[in-house]
Amino acid sequence: MNATEIKAMAQAIMARHSESFGARLHHDANSVELTPQPMPAAQRQDPAYLAALQACSALGFIAVDAETLAQAWQRQSERSGQFDATHWPDDSRDFGLSGADPALAYASCPRALGLYGVLPTAEWVGRMARAGVPTVQLRFKSDDQAAVLREVKAAVAAVQGTGALLFINDHWQAALDAGAYGIHVGQEDLDVIGHHDLETIRRSGTRFGVSTHGYAEMVRAHAVQPSYIALGAVFPTTLKKMATAPQGLSRLAAYVRLMQQYPLVAIGGISADLFPAVRATGVGSVAVVRALVNAPDPEATAQQLMERMQATA
Template structure:
């Protein structure tokens, strides 16, 4: 993919309203991850990401195939964390990478123009780097976080201060999803600050009733958006 082709690429649409990141330990392994993803997607989750940093590649592939089987009929995109080869092998919707992973331009070159590419950002400088046309054209959405303290990502960056978080959302040229320590009761301030959606892990993974947990989060998102539109 040439620089000109990348610059002209239309951004792939993605609804990041309620973005579920699967956790193998909280979900109880592969079968639990698939069951959790299916229940959450059926209840209204808009994106599911497979993230399992301790797994071997064969496990990634097997679980991704199972996730595609249950998510595709529901129209919910599957995003693979880091591993573009796994995403290509199962025809997943896209890939999400961090600041120290494969550069987004390389991911875009591997996936082509029609797959979704997401990037984690941790500070305003990260967002400023997206403002060049060549980089911005490679990315369809960003993750902003951690916005609260989190225990599900041991190597997480420091929590972003509220003022910087709001500035990041304001500066971002593409949809932005807040992530990190988000539970019920913590959604409204994030959407008020400018987030397009929230990414959750423990607020759904490992919950005794995944369907109800998903409905509760969606109700908070709907209420927060209504509040924002009224102001």
């Protein structure tokens, strides 16, 4: 197959999917702007792969995600016996997500974690747990290890008797020592923690959540079989400098179709008015930060957001 024919295949992908995934301004409540990306060097010469690599780069997927999608599109074509520009890859087999060993998975957690408050201190954790928020995370940033230990222990104590599930961001050893329900880490932390310590966490029975920001990171997260996967940032956020652009609702929906074997948490710039659209993608949890900590009445806001979660269930 020549270059002209491969280009025509790429154009067919873009014609069919640009409305959903195109590199353009998405006119939603928190506009997400995606721009075409440089095409990475091809790793193979199969027509479906080359066409998808061109198309996905033009649609605004960063290099590692365009590569992951192109490989999946090639496998999809091989498995079905034909190239289909209309079917966006969403079969776990085409991404190498099948065949995992359940014995090596982290302890399970509820598929619907509900409203998920990401909070800066143990005091905030306690407030929101007492307000009825079902899942809370302590995201306490400090280089003072003694302060970290105190805050983690205080957070564990703060949720006692409330029924809230407490995850500790990053500080995994302190979380294990204090008996927290779970640990949450980012992609970069998977490199830092290392296989031995990941195995220690798994054997402890502590739940383990991992952040992802696109296809390549979802595949990588699946390799460790976490308790849940966080998908983001869905919309623009000022809280954390992101290596990837906000994903938008169409990508979020595609991620949910692919990763539905996991409990899924949507995070990043999600305001109350966006709950229905985010929940419509099928995620079982919506994580919020500013919506709670910047609210004039955090407890009342928590109740309103939990009602939104129920209304869109």
